[in-house]
Amino acid sequence: MPIRYDKTRAVVEGHAAVEEAGDLAAWLIAGAARKVDLAACTGMHAAVLQCLMALTPHVTAAPQDETLARWLAPVLVLPEDPPPAKPARRRRKVAA
Amino acid sequence: MTIQPFGPQPFGEHPFPRGPAPCPRVLVVDDTLTVRLYCAQLLAREGFEVAEAVNGVEALEQALEQDFDLFVVDINMARMDGYAFLAEVRRTPALQAIPAVMLSTEAAEGDIARAYQAGANFYLTKPVDPERFVATVKLMTGVPCR
Amino acid sequence: MPLKKPAPHAPPPAEANAEMAQLAASFVEESRKLLEEAGEALLALERDPDDGQAMGALFRAVHSIKGAAGLFDLPALVHLVHAGEDLLGAMREGRLRMDSGAADALFEGLDHVGRWVELFAAQGSLPPELMETARRYAAIYRARLAGLEGAEGAPAPAAAAVRHAWADAAGLPEGAPLVTIEYTPDESCFFSGDDPLRIAQSLPGLVWSELAPREPWAAPEAFDPYVCNLVFRLVSEAPHSEVEAHFRYMPDAVTIGLRESEPAPDPEAPKAPTGPLSPLAVELIEAQRRALAEHPRGGAHVAATLRNVAAALGLPVPPEEPAAAIAALLATAPPASEPEPLAIAEGSATRSDTPAERTLRVEQAKIDTLMNLVGEMVVAKNALPFLARDAEARFGSRELAREIKDKYAVIDRITRQLQSAVMEVRMMPVGDLFKRFPRLVRDIARKQDKLVRLEIEGEATEADKNVIEALAEPLTHILRNSLDHGIESREARLAAGKPETACVRLAAAQEADRVVIDVTDDGRGVDPARVRAKAIERGLIDEARAAQLTDAQAVQLVFLPGFSTAETVSDLSGRGVGMDAVRSVVERLGGTVTLESRCGEGTHVRLELPLSMAVTRVLTIDLGGQAYGIPIDLVIETVKVDPADIRRLKSAEAIVLRDAVIPIARLRSLLGMEPHPAKLESVLILRLGHATIGLVIDDFGTCMDIILKPFAGILAHMSGFSGSAVLGDGRVLLVLNLKEML
Numbered sequence: 016m017p018i019r020y021d022k023t024r025a026v027v028e029g030h031a032a033v034e035e036a037g038d039l040a041a042w043l044i045a046g047a048a049r050k051v052d053l054a055a056c057t058g059m060h061a062a063v064l065q066c067l068m069a070l071t072p073h074v075t076a077a078p079q080d081e082t083l084a085r086w087l088a089p090v091l092v093l094p095e096d097p098p099p100a101k102p103a104r105r106r107r108k109v110a111a
Numbered sequence: 112m113t114i115q116p117f118g119p120q121p122f123g124e125h126p127f128p129r130g131p132a133p134c135p136r137v138l139v140v141d142d143t144l145t146v147r148l149y150c151a152q153l154l155a156r157e158g159f160e161v162a163e164a165v166n167g168v169e170a171l172e173q174a175l176e177q178d179f180d181l182f183v184v185d186i187n188m189a190r191m192d193g194y195a196f197l198a199e200v201r202r203t204p205a206l207q208a209i210p211a212v213m214l215s216t217e218a219a220e221g222d223i224a225r226a227y228q229a230g231a232n233f234y235l236t237k238p239v240d241p242e243r244f245v246a247t248v249k250l251m252t253g254v255p256c257r
Numbered sequence: 258m259p260l261k262k263p264a265p266h267a268p269p270p271a272e273a274n275a276e277m278a279q280l281a282a283s284f285v286e287e288s289r290k291l292l293e294e295a296g297e298a299l300l301a302l303e304r305d306p307d308d309g310q311a312m313g314a315l316f317r318a319v320h321s322i323k324g325a326a327g328l329f330d331l332p333a334l335v336h337l338v339h340a341g342e343d344l345l346g347a348m349r350e351g352r353l354r355m356d357s358g359a360a361d362a363l364f365e366g367l368d369h370v371g372r373w374v375e376l377f378a379a380q381g382s383l384p385p386e387l388m389e390t391a392r393r394y395a396a397i398y399r400a401r402l403a404g405l406e407g408a409e410g411a412p413a414p415a416a417a418a419v420r421h422a423w424a425d426a427a428g429l430p431e432g433a434p435l436v437t438i439e440y441t442p443d444e445s446c447f448f449s450g451d452d453p454l455r456i457a458q459s460l461p462g463l464v465w466s467e468l469a470p471r472e473p474w475a476a477p478e479a480f481d482p483y484v485c486n487l488v489f490r491l492v493s494e495a496p497h498s499e500v501e502a503h504f505r506y507m508p509d510a511v512t513i514g515l516r517e518s519e520p521a522p523d524p525e526a527p528k529a530p531t532g533p534l535s536p537l538a539v540e541l542i543e544a545q546r547r548a549l550a551e552h553p554r555g556g557a558h559v560a561a562t563l564r565n566v567a568a569a570l571g572l573p574v575p576p577e578e579p580a581a582a583i584a585a586l587l588a589t590a591p592p593a594s595e596p597e598p599l600a601i602a603e604g605s606a607t608r609s610d611t612p613a614e615r616t617l618r619v620e621q622a623k624i625d626t627l628m629n630l631v632g633e634m635v636v637a638k639n640a641l642p643f644l645a646r647d648a649e650a651r652f653g654s655r656e657l658a659r660e661i662k663d664k665y666a667v668i669d670r671i672t673r674q675l676q677s678a679v680m681e682v683r684m685m686p687v688g689d690l691f692k693r694f695p696r697l698v699r700d701i702a703r704k705q706d707k708l709v710r711l712e713i714e715g716e717a718t719e720a721d722k723n724v725i726e727a728l729a730e731p732l733t734h735i736l737r738n739s740l741d742h743g744i745e746s747r748e749a750r751l752a753a754g755k756p757e758t759a760c761v762r763l764a765a766a767q768e769a770d771r772v773v774i775d776v777t778d779d780g781r782g783v784d785p786a787r788v789r790a791k792a793i794e795r796g797l798i799d800e801a802r803a804a805q806l807t808d809a810q811a812v813q814l815v816f817l818p819g820f821s822t823a824e825t826v827s828d829l830s831g832r833g834v835g836m837d838a839v840r841s842v843v844e845r846l847g848g849t850v851t852l853e854s855r856c857g858e859g860t861h862v863r864l865e866l867p868l869s870m871a872v873t874r875v876l877t878i879d880l881g882g883q884a885y886g887i888p889i890d891l892v893i894e895t896v897k898v899d900p901a902d903i904r905r906l907k908s909a910e911a912i913v914l915r916d917a918v919i920p921i922a923r924l925r926s927l928l929g930m931e932p933h934p935a936k937l938e939s940v941l942i943l944r945l946g947h948a949t950i951g952l953v954i955d956d957f958g959t960c961m962d963i964i965l966k967p968f969a970g971i972l973a974h975m976s977g978f979s980g981s982a983v984l985g986d987g988r989v990l991l992v993l994n995l996k997e998m999l
Contacts, residue, residue: 033447033452036482036483037482037483039482040480040482043477044477044478044480058455059454060447060452060454060455061442061447061452061453061454061455061485061487062447062482062483062485063482064454064487065482065485065486065487066480066482068470068474068487069470069474069475069477069480069482069486070477070480082458086454086458086466086468089467089468090468090469141324142317142321143287143321143324143325144283144286144287144325145280145283145284145287145324145325145328146324146325146328148279148280148283149280149328152276152280180565185324187316187317187320187321188317189313189314189317201552201555201558207555207557207558208557208558208560208561209558209561210558210561210562210565211558216320216323216324216327227544227547227548227550227551228551230548230551230552230555230558231548232541232544232545232548232558232559232562233541233544233548233562234544237324237327238324238327238328239328243537246535246537247537247541249569250537250538250541250565250566250569250570251541251562251565251566251569252565252569253564253565253566253567253568253569254569255568255569255571
């Protein structure tokens, strides 16, 4: 169960697959102040990413997975105190 | 100096006495009516006199009959294409000094190289950016332009 | 239909709109013409893939459409046409061969473009979802190109030309060439199992990425998580081919470009001034270096260009020697004073006149109005003979009557000239109609796996626009019948000792004041036995009568309403319209249709039509005090006959006229009226098809021109009449349809 829904918070763990997108979108639309915790998220399907981009829930924790965080940083508003060892957030990344 | 956008200028106040012909004549050579019409509209709006030809042969005929200050030439045309037209122009003493800009959808380096080989002075790609097009024509005909 | 960018110094909106509308109209009209040319060239290529001239024409047509479409906001159209052009370019250069598969795909693409142009003409824009279709065809064309590249290992020329503007702003490292990718996954890609994010993340050599919504996000309630709305901009340092391989399953969703490192600056070139010289001016001056390199000895055009650029920028006249001039221009600091404001330049030059048109293009509605007015004039003119008669009969002034008749003659002559002048304008060559048939024949033949050659003759024959237009459907139907039922399968033809390729001939010619169109095929012909059987089965004729018919007469049964020889309903023969529909259209136009067939050898359908149909000349007749009209072209002569000279043969009647026996009919009995004995019978000798027949009426009237109006509404199906006309004195004249009656 990659997404666990609390009262006002969805906790995404592991890889969120395409099937999750429908539920997540419905849940996010149903309440205005709903939040998402991505700390334990290691990857997500593009459809899930779309939900986050389109419905702009407050993200309480950025993914600890560095690669994923780098992809998400430009398009989502991630919390200021990120997981450790995350490189400076920039709109663009230039890998080595 | 008062600016009179239209109508005759008072004689003594002619804005650019040292400029070339006050009303440059441009020949647009393109087999696509819509493109000719578009170029003609843009240039007529800026006060240019515009003539049109649908291929190189027709363009040569007109060029030999009338004075032009610039050729705007497409590449792909039936009968005589833009390259052949320009090559002919550069071979013809009466025409060889007339600047020419090539206007084409081809953006490959090979096409551009061929254009300069044939005798183009400049190369613009379609779709035409109107501002760039008008500014180019002004520069190439000596019409004051920033 | 906005232009991509607002034009500089845009004129007032009204003027701009008018210019825009003119441009759009020109684009639509020109594209129609180009599409037609492209279609013809494609047909020619299909017959002969080595026809270089057709290849050139096709490429140019497609290229021109692309060039013109680029002026408008028509991304789907441009996308499709562009891909088509790439494919055709490869074919033109001989890297790829035209085959029937490619021709099919190109035909379909052209059809789409044609529809889109019409849509654009009607609405001024295209719905964005058309991009799907455009991508589909682009993929088909690219797949053919890709097949070619796979075989030859050549790099994709189209891809190399792509340049992503965003890459310039991305702050990428200089030096090594980088591959730029714009990846726009298909909206429905989630349903085919794609995860675009994973595809993007796993791109080899990825050095930079950007992710954005393709369209602004919908409101939360309208948001559909399963419609992909993402676009990925990616930069890779992997080789082009590797990147291409990564996206090989979605070639249409990506554009791949090369970001080459800036060319090393020419060490000898003086540094371009960073002053007010515009980048364009610098570019233009730099370009002269290149132009000069190609023409080291000539260069007069280079010198002239440099002089003009200097004048435009208000710089001093540069040296005559071009190389020195380039250096001088790039080195010279621009004058301290501000350049002349543009407005002055505008004012100095006179506005040019719009280029003169050699021909005058007129909307058809205007010609129609003119035609209607001429028609009314004809009718008004017809009132004059009545007026002359009144002058004489009621007011006793023979002189006035003669004068009116004289004036009538003058007006009559002018009206006729006017009429023929307008007719002339309305004439169009049948070629305009025939043009569509090669495609039709090709498509049907391919569907049925038959080989058919269509020969067209007499395209230049002209007829009235209405006639031509009304003929489209009947001719289509005749050709379809011919291909569906006439032409045998290839095996059957070979078995019958015929050439495998069938021949259908479509020929037009003018004969006197009529157009004759012949459609001939060398198929199996119409089987009289089968026609008889079918007619009996359908209850159209009884067995005894069928047996009496000659074979030639029997095949005419196909024209009966309710008859259809189609054994199976194919999607080709259309909605079950039979030859009866053909006949009724042709006859409504005042024409005739005949069918001849030789079983096993072929069928010949002949349509004969008047050149024009706007005005009909009729002979009026009197019957029980009511005036009727009979088309004058049916009337051979009028005779008065002593009733005693009418011979009775069994129940039929006939007269002998110059040794010919002519059967007669009595209009009164045909219309169910009481007989009306007369001292001398008035008989009209008529030609109906190939038969001559006499028609007994009460009295002859006069000849007159009428505008025949077919019956509308509930009267439309009234048999026996082809329409009505209003006479000069206000009476209504019913025009008889004798072909139906006799």
